[in-house]
Amino acid sequence: MKYTQELCPIVRKEQLNQTTFSFTVASQTAVESMKPGQFANILVEGKTLRRPISVCGFSREEGWIRFVFEVRGEGTKIMSEMNEGQHMDILAPLGNGFDIDPREKAVFVGGGIGVPPLLGASAPYGANATVLLGFRSKDAVILADECRANGADVRIATDDGSLGHHGFVTELLAARLEESPCDAVYACGPKPMLRLTAAQAEKRGIRCMVSLEERMGCGVGACLVCACKTRTPDGGEKYLHVCKNGPVFDSREVIWE
Numbered sequence: 001m002k003y004t005q006e007l008c009p010i011v012r013k014e015q016l017n018q019t020t021f022s023f024t025v026a027s028q029t030a031v032e033s034m035k036p037g038q039f040a041n042i043l044v045e046g047k048t049l050r051r052p053i054s055v056c057g058f059s060r061e062e063g064w065i066r067f068v069f070e071v072r073g074e075g076t077k078i079m080s081e082m083n084e085g086q087h088m089d090i091l092a093p094l095g096n097g098f099d100i101d102p103r104e105k106a107v108f109v110g111g112g113i114g115v116p117p118l119l120g121a122s123a124p125y126g127a128n129a130t131v132l133l134g135f136r137s138k139d140a141v142i143l144a145d146e147c148r149a150n151g152a153d154v155r156i157a158t159d160d161g162s163l164g165h166h167g168f169v170t171e172l173l174a175a176r177l178e179e180s181p182c183d184a185v186y187a188c189g190p191k192p193m194l195r196l197t198a199a200q201a202e203k204r205g206i207r208c209m210v211s212l213e214e215r216m217g218c219g220v221g222a223c224l225v226c227a228c229k230t231r232t233p234d235g236g237e238k239y240l241h242v243c244k245n246g247p248v249f250d251s252r253e254v255i256w257e
């Protein structure tokens with residue numbers, strides 16, 4: 001894993017809803033070898049541990065990386081108060097991203113704050129992507145218009161029925177997989193959503209990549225905080241690091257507990 005520490009000027013800050021922020025930073029080195037689905041460990045003033053945030057989008061040619069995050073606790077609150085012109089200290093790119101092939105038909109399944117990495121991963125697919133997004137309610141919807149602007153067929157589910165399908169995003173997945181074949185499914189979101197997504201894809205023999213979220217310390221495989229149990233090809237079990245071996249895994253490797 002080749003990563004770099006870079007001080008990146010914030011070139012654009014947007015507030016997407018009450019608790020969610022988008023930061024675009026200029027990058028020269030970290031962006032060089034970046035893949036969709038990887039993440040950065042971001043330094044927060046006054047905190048020892050960096051905060052892991054997925055790469056939502058990036059451009060090597062234009063030299064920028066975008067992060068979209070929700071304010072959850074103190075660290076993300078402090079990050080949300082940064083402004084254009086200030087510098088973000090990032091360690092990136094970290095982890096293994098999505099293996100994508102935009103010539104294929106792919107379905108992207110995102111839940112809540114799991115949606116940001118799927119914007120960047122689905123963008124190269126254009127109309128070959130179906131993007132299924134699940135949120136608590138209409139007010140929590142983020143990045144749907146941007147996925148649509150990339151040419152994707154975007155469908156939304158909300159828990160309270162205030163927008164789109166009233167119910168779970170995995171119900172949209174079942175309907176989509178009935179409609180027409182697809183080559184791969186990519187998912188990021190809460191564990192129960194990932195588990196159901198994986199089960200549906202595996203039942204139909206479709207390749208499925210899931211991005212897992214675990215509490216993290218170092219973010220680079222040194223502290224063992226982020227261990228997750230996985231299945232080996234010979235039917236055994238072994239612990240891997242979400243930060244170093246993931247966060248993206250082939251769903252068949254994951255032992256859901």
Ligand SMILES: Cc1cc2nc3c(=O)[nH]c(=O)nc-3n(C[C@H](O)[C@H](O)[C@H](O)COP(=O)(O)OP(=O)(O)OC[C@H]3O[C@@H](n4cnc5c(N)ncnc54)[C@H](O)[C@@H]3O)c2cc1C
Pocket residue numbers: 039049050051052053054055068069070071072073074075076077113116117212213214215216217247
């Ligand atoms: C690979 C990965 C990618 C992520 N991508 C995004 C993203 O794109 N957008 C987004 O909004 N959130 C993302 N998260 C979750 C985000 O890292 C946490 O919400 C954030 O670390 C919380 O920090 P805090 O200081 O606000 O909260 P606190 O709860 O105060 O954090 C205390 C400590 O726990 C750690 N921690 C708390 N929650 C998490 C968590 N869910 N995952 C990992 N460490 C945690 C913090 O890093 C910190 O060390 C991602 C997590 C991982 C593991």
Ligand code: FES
Pocket residue numbers: 215216217218219220221222223224225226227241242243244
């Ligand atoms: S966070 Fe330290 S090993 Fe993964």
